[in-house]
Amino acid sequence: MTGLPAQFLYAAMQIRTVFVDDVDQRLTKCGTAFFVRHPTEPEVCLVTNRHLIQAFYKFPSDLMQERRFSNYKIEYIDVIGRFSGDNLQTFRSIHGHYDIVFPDNECHDIAVIKFRKIITEIMTDAPIKIDNVFTYDTLAQSHEFGDKILVCDIVAFPSYSEWVSEKEMRPTFRVGWVVSDPRHGIDLPEVKGDAMLIEGFSTSGSSGAPVIALEKGIRTGSGLQGGSFRPFRLVGVNAGHLRAKDYLHANLSYIFKSTVIDECIKKAI
Numbered sequence: 001m002t003g004l005p006a007q008f009l010y011a012a013m014q015i016r017t018v019f020v021d022d023v024d025q026r027l028t029k030c031g032t033a034f035f036v037r038h039p040t041e042p043e044v045c046l047v048t049n050r051h052l053i054q055a056f057y058k059f060p061s062d063l064m065q066e067r068r069f070s071n072y073k074i075e076y077i078d079v080i081g082r083f084s085g086d087n088l089q090t091f092r093s094i095h096g097h098y099d100i101v102f103p104d105n106e107c108h109d110i111a112v113i114k115f116r117k118i119i120t121e122i123m124t125d126a127p128i129k130i131d132n133v134f135t136y137d138t139l140a141q142s143h144e145f146g147d148k149i150l151v152c153d154i155v156a157f158p159s160y161s162e163w164v165s166e167k168e169m170r171p172t173f174r175v176g177w178v179v180s181d182p183r184h185g186i187d188l189p190e191v192k193g194d195a196m197l198i199e200g201f202s203t204s205g206s207s208g209a210p211v212i213a214l215e216k217g218i219r220t221g222s223g224l225q226g227g228s229f230r231p232f233r234l235v236g237v238n239a240g241h242l243r244a245k246d247y248l249h250a251n252l253s254y255i256f257k258s259t260v261i262d263e264c265i266k267k268a269i
Contacts, residue, residue: 004156004173004214004232010132011035012158012171012209013081015048019055019072027055027072031207032159032171032238033079035133036261041269044133046079046113047261048208049239050102053077053111060189077113080169084131088169091128092119101268103260107193109239110256112264134210136265139258140233146183148230149213153178155198157238157255159209176200176253178213182235190242191254202241202253209238211255234258 015033020026033048051057055072058065076094083089097117103110118128140149155178158171180186180197198211217229236255244250 004212007132008156008212008232009158009171009173010082010086011134012160013046013079013083014160014164014169014171015046015052015208016078016080017052018075018078019069020075021071021073026075027069029055030160031205032209034208034210035130036136036139036234036265037133038136038265038269043114044130045265045268046115047210047237047264048111048113049237050109050111051239052208053100053113057109059107059109059191081171082132084129089120089128093117094119099268101264103263105193105260107191108195108256108260110237110260110264112261112268114268134234138232138234139262140213140235141262142259144233145235145257145259146181149178149182149233149235151178151181153216154214155200155211155235156214157200157202157206157209157211159202159206159238161203161205164205174200174202174206179252182257186254188242191239194257194260195239195254196236196257197242198238198253198255199251200253201251202238206238206253207240210234211236211238234261237261 013033017029029052031052035044037044055069056066080090093115099114101112156173156175176198179199186195213233213235215232219229236257242250242252
């Protein structure tokens with residue numbers, strides 16, 4: 001097993017969604033997001049959590065939250081990060097200049113955004129240069145869970161948690177282990193569906209982070225034979241953490257699998 005190049009750290013972007021209601025009150029939600037590039041499309045898709053994109057979304061559903069935030073609509077979305085190289089950049093997309101796709105299963109807290117027009121210094125239809133992306137072929141497919149993605153595999157997720165450097169806005173990694181059977185989904189009061197549990201500490205700002213299964217095994221070749229090797233795989237999106245009965249963090253985070261990302265990207269393109 002080896003570490004990860006810095007590019008994986010900077011594949012994490014900060015997302016800030018500003019909502020406004022019918023009496024001009026505003027609400028801002030912040031978290032993490034990341035880009036995935038499909039091989040047949042020139043544009044990239046931004047992947048994050050649904051609860052960062054819909055003001056009223058919560059699972060399990062909360063009628064009070066739905067009533068309180070049902071009138072809030074997206075005013076604009078800011079994406080901040082190092083899109084290419086080490087320069088911190090921001091782009092903005094205002095209402096109507098993007099398409100948002102959600103999974104068919106409302107339990108799955110994932111959103112995929114395809115931008116049609118963005119604002120940097122000027123409004124442009126041309127795509128911004130984005131190199132710090134995940135390619136589509138890094139998404140773990142359904143047959144890999146339980147075959148190549150196993151219980152106790154090491155995972156890492158870069159995010160804009162509360163420990164991000166304020167001056168330079170550099171994300172940080174958290175590291176953990178797969179602790180639920182990746183062949184099966186999760187059925188808990190707080191999370192249901194095509195998900196996995198991670199022994200790892202997820203906090204505010206980590207929602208929407210890409211979860212990477214680190215490579216394992218030995219690369220063969222140049223005289224080495226036998227053994228097995230699995231490269232890194234993008235296995236899902238961090239969505240939150242579980243609480244113990246005393247309402248403290250249980251050190252268990254949950255992620256929705258890459259199969260849900262795949263579903264949304266195919267709908268988006």
